[in-house]
Amino acid sequence: MENFTYDLIIARYGEIGIKSPKVRKKFENKLVQNIKSSLNADIYIEDGRIFIYPKNFKKALKSLKRIFGIVSFSPAIKTSAEFNEIKNKLVDYVRRLGINKKMSFAIRPRRVGNHEFTSQDLAEFAGDVVVKETGAKVDLDNPDIEIFIEVRHENSYIYHEIVEGPGGLPVGTQGKVIGLLSGGIDSPVALYLMMKRGCSVTALHFDIRPFTIDGNIKKVKKISEVLESYSSGEFELLILKYGDVLKKIKKIAGKSTCIVCRHLMYKIAEKIAKKKNAHAIVDGSSLGQVASQTLPNILTTHYGIEIPILSPLIGMDKTEIRKIAEKIGTYEISCESPDICKAVPKHPVTYSTPKKLTSILDRMDVDEILKKY
Numbered sequence: 001m002e003n004f005t006y007d008l009i010i011a012r013y014g015e016i017g018i019k020s021p022k023v024r025k026k027f028e029n030k031l032v033q034n035i036k037s038s039l040n041a042d043i044y045i046e047d048g049r050i051f052i053y054p055k056n057f058k059k060a061l062k063s064l065k066r067i068f069g070i071v072s073f074s075p076a077i078k079t080s081a082e083f084n085e086i087k088n089k090l091v092d093y094v095r096r097l098g099i100n101k102k103m104s105f106a107i108r109p110r111r112v113g114n115h116e117f118t119s120q121d122l123a124e125f126a127g128d129v130v131v132k133e134t135g136a137k138v139d140l141d142n143p144d145i146e147i148f149i150e151v152r153h154e155n156s157y158i159y160h161e162i163v164e165g166p167g168g169l170p171v172g173t174q175g176k177v178i179g180l181l182s183g184g185i186d187s188p189v190a191l192y193l194m195m196k197r198g199c200s201v202t203a204l205h206f207d208i209r210p211f212t213i214d215g216n217i218k219k220v221k222k223i224s225e226v227l228e229s230y231s232s233g234e235f236e237l238l239i240l241k242y243g244d245v246l247k248k249i250k251k252i253a254g255k256s257t258c259i260v261c262r263h264l265m266y267k268i269a270e271k272i273a274k275k276k277n278a279h280a281i282v283d284g285s286s287l288g289q290v291a292s293q294t295l296p297n298i299l300t301t302h303y304g305i306e307i308p309i310l311s312p313l314i315g316m317d318k319t320e321i322r323k324i325a326e327k328i329g330t331y332e333i334s335c336e337s338p339d340i341c342k343a344v345p346k347h348p349v350t351y352s353t354p355k356k357l358t359s360i361l362d363r364m365d366v367d368e369i370l371k372k373y
C-alpha cells in the first residue's frame with residue numbers, strides 16, 4: 001500500500017443502514033461530524049457509502065480504525081464511468097500492485113445508476129484488461145487478489161483492500177453515560193463497549209488515596225487518553241477526591257466497606273449524571289469476579305439509585321475482557337502498577353441486603369457527603 005497514491009477512501013457503515021430514513025439521516029450526519037472531528041477531509045455521503053478525501057492519507061487510515069459506526073473502508077482511485085478511462089486507471093493500478101502471470105485474480109464489479117453496460121459486461125471488460133496487461137489467470141473462487149470496481153453514476157472507483165473498521169454506532173447518537181473508571185483492567189473495557197454502542201462518556205475516577213498508590217492517578221489519565229482516541233472528542237475525565245469518604249465508610253461499615261463504598265460511588269455518579277445530562281451509569285462489574293460482585297451485593301449496591309446502572313461485562317470472564325483490553329490498548333497500562341485498595345476488609349461480605357445497607361447509611365451523614373460533589 002505504501003507505493004500507492006490514492007484519491008479517496010470509501011467507508012461503509014453497517015447498522016445505520018437498517019434504520020428508518022429519518023434516524024438514518026441523523027446518524028449519518030453524526031458519523032460525518034465525528035469523522036471530521038478526527039481528520040481533516042472533505043466528506044460526502046451517497047447511496048449508503050461515505051466518500052472521504054483526506055488531506056493526510058496515512059493519518060486518515062489510522063483514525064478511521066477508531067471511529068465507531070464504520071464497518072470497513074477501502075483506499076481507492078477514482079475515474080469516470082467510461083470504459084476507456086477505467087482501462088487506463090486499471091492498467092496503472094495492477095502494475096503498481098505487481099500482479100504477474102503466476103498470480104490469479106478476480107474482478108468484483110458493482111454498479112449503481114443507469115449505464116449502457118451491466119456489471120457482468122464491466123467484469124468481462126476489466127478481466128480482459130488485467131489478463132492482457134499481466135498474464136495473470138482469472139479465478140473467481142479462490143483468487144490471490146480481488147480487484148473491486150464500483151461504478152456509481154458517472155464515476156468509478158477501483159480498490160483492492162477492505163480494511164475492517166470498529167463497527168458499532170457513532171459516538172453521541174445514544175446520549176451520554178457516566179462511566180466509573182478505576183485503574184483496573186475491566187472498567188476501561190466497559191467504557192469502550194458503551195462508546196462502541198454510540199454513547200459519549202463522562203468518566204469518573206474516585207481518587208481513594210491514601211488507600212492506593214500515587215501512581216494510580218497517572219495510570220487513569222493514560223487510560224483516559226486511549227479511550228478518548230475512540231471517542232471522536234466526546235469523552236471527558238473527572239477525578240474526584242474520595243479518600244476521606246472512604247476513611248469514614250471503613251470506620252462505620254467494617255466488613256460491608258466495599259458495599260457502602262460502591263453504593264456511594266453510584267450515588268455521586270447519579271448526582272453528576274443529572275448535572276451532565278447523562279442517562280445511565282456504567283461500571284466494569286463482572287458477575288462473581290470479586291466479593292462485591294455477587295448478585296445479592298449487586299442488588300444492594302444498586303439500591304435506591306434511580307437511573308440505570310449498566311455493566312456491559314457482567315457475563316464475560318477475565319480472558320474475554322483481557323482480550324478486548326489488549327486489542328484496544330488499555331491492558332498494558334492497567335497492568336503497569338497494581339491497583340490494590342487497602343480499604344478492602346479481610347473478610348468482605350458476599351451476601352448483603354438493602355436493609356443492612358440502609359442501617360449503615362443511617363449512621364453516616366450521606367447528604368453532607370453528597371453536597372461536596
Ligand SMILES: Nc1ncnc2c1ncn2[C@@H]1O[C@H](COP(=O)(O)OP(=O)(O)OP(=O)(O)O)[C@@H](O)[C@H]1O
Nearest residue numbers: 180181182184185186187204205206283284285292
Ligand atoms: N476508584 C474508582 N473510581 C471509579 N470507579 C471505580 C473505582 N473503583 C471501582 N470502580 C468501579 O467499580 C467497578 C468494580 O470495581 P471492583 O474493584 O469491584 O472490580 P474490578 O474487577 O477490580 O474492576 P476494575 O478492573 O475495573 O478495577 C469497576 O469496574 C469500576 O467501574
